[in-house]
Amino acid sequence: MADLLRLENVSKVYSRGLIGSHATVALKDFSLTLKEDEPTILTVAGESGSGKTTLAMLLLGFIHQSAGRIIYRGKDVAKLHGADKLAYRREVQAVFQDPFAVFNPFYTVDHLLSVPIRHFKLAGSKAEARRKMEEALTAVGLRPEDILGRFPHQLSGGQRQRINVARALLLKPRLLIADEPVSMVDASLRATILETLRNLQRDHGVSIIYITHDLTTAFHIAKSIIVLYRGSVMEAGDVDQVIKDPQHPYTQLLVDSIPWPNLDQRWGAQPIKAREIGGSAEGCRFRPRCPKAMDICKQEPPLFRLGDKHADACFLHDSQPQMPPERLSELLPV
Numbered sequence: 603m604a605d606l607l608r609l610e611n612v613s614k615v616y617s618r619g620l621i622g623s624h625a626t627v628a629l630k631d632f633s634l635t636l637k638e639d640e641p642t643i644l645t646v647a648g649e650s651g652s653g654k655t656t657l658a659m660l661l662l663g664f665i666h667q668s669a670g671r672i673i674y675r676g677k678d679v680a681k682l683h684g685a686d687k688l689a690y691r692r693e694v695q696a697v698f699q700d701p702f703a704v705f706n707p708f709y710t711v712d713h714l715l716s717v718p719i720r721h722f723k724l725a726g727s728k729a730e731a732r733r734k735m736e737e738a739l740t741a742v743g744l745r746p747e748d749i750l751g752r753f754p755h756q757l758s759g760g761q762r763q764r765i766n767v768a769r770a771l772l773l774k775p776r777l778l779i780a781d782e783p784v785s786m787v788d789a790s791l792r793a794t795i796l797e798t799l800r801n802l803q804r805d806h807g808v809s810i811i812y813i814t815h816d817l818t819t820a821f822h823i824a825k826s827i828i829v830l831y832r833g834s835v836m837e838a839g840d841v842d843q844v845i846k847d848p849q850h851p852y853t854q855l856l857v858d859s860i861p862w863p864n865l866d867q868r869w870g871a872q873p874i875k876a877r878e879i880g881g882s883a884e885g886c887r888f889r890p891r892c893p894k895a896m897d898i899c900k901q902e903p904p905l906f907r908l909g910d911k912h913a914d915a916c917f918l919h920d921s922q923p924q925m926p927p928e929r930l931s932e933l934l935p936v
């Protein structure tokens with residue numbers, strides 16, 4: 603089976619000072635392979651400064667590696683030119699952390715979406731361009747009639763981030779680099795955006811490199827994970843395996859730093875009774891780490907979904923520290 607993307611011992615050294623006397627090794631001997639016919643979600647996780655954004659920048663061609671090779675569909679990315687380079691730029695798209703920074707406040711959403719359509723000549727007429735915009739917005743769970751014609755300040759952070767995903771989707775990418783896409787959106791919208799990414803992988807065959815410092819969201823969304831520390835790979839493998847049974851001390855530290863809720867804690871007058879939601883916890887992904895919270899999980903929760911009672915409980919499980927008390931008692935009525 604052909605490779606979609608292959609990184610072979612990629613390193614990036616930033617040099618500073620007059621004669622490059624200060625050097626930072628941001629990425630060291632980094633390798634990975636994504637298969638063309640197996641769209642997947644791979645998380646690259648690590649603390650601040652571990653080299654995650656450097657990896658994203660290299661993949662998007664914004665910077666060049668100091669050593670190693672990046673091969674996309676059999677071709678060395680550093681040597682691409684002409685039509686191949688244009689295809690790479692179209693097929694490898696990005697969604698960044700800040701859903702606010704990428705919008706020009708003077709243009710409507712229509713304009714933002716029409717730019718890539720024009721640039722990559724994706725539509726033969728205005729009507730076709732409009733149809734493509736509507737399709738992309740619908741695919742990310744937005745109603746085109748609510749969104750088109752609006753200015754950025756008239757949209758929520760979650761809507762803006764989904765518009766960014768829609769913009770990427772317009773180009774029919776094969777690979778999406780999602781660099782901390784939910785870290786700046788409200789906790790209640792994270793699930794929606796993560797689910798949008800998951801749909802992209804499942805329904806549109808897009809492989810996603812999900813870059814994050816947050817192992818909780820990585821756990822929900824990814825199939826496999828690479829843990830970076832100071833530019834080097836500490837551990838890699840199936841996400842369930844790595845997070846449930848971390849082998850490397852650094853990964854253990856990262857996993858141990860995930861905040862776990864105290865389900866006996868009371869908010870105001872309303873005690874939280876997770877057990878009332880009921881059911882056994884067979885298959886709960888958190889079972890090895892959270893014997894109490896597992897009582898709320900009836901089924902394998904591949905992705906939490908707001909609005910679903912069981913999954914709300916799992917959402918609570920992840921995010922309790924950030925949830926206001928009134929929302930908690932609403933989710934888990936006694």
Ligand SMILES: Nc1ncnc2c1ncn2[C@@H]1O[C@H](COP(=O)(O)OP(=O)(O)OP(=O)(O)O)[C@@H](O)[C@H]1O
Nearest residue numbers: 616626628648649650651652653654655656657815
């Ligand atoms: N342009 C640059 N010049 C010099 N050093 C840099 C440059 N960009 C990043 N670095 C250094 O490279 C290392 C990796 O940085 P990078 O931004 O890739 O980490 P990160 O994991 O994305 O961090 P964060 O989660 O905080 O964004 C850090 O030590 C950083 O200081």
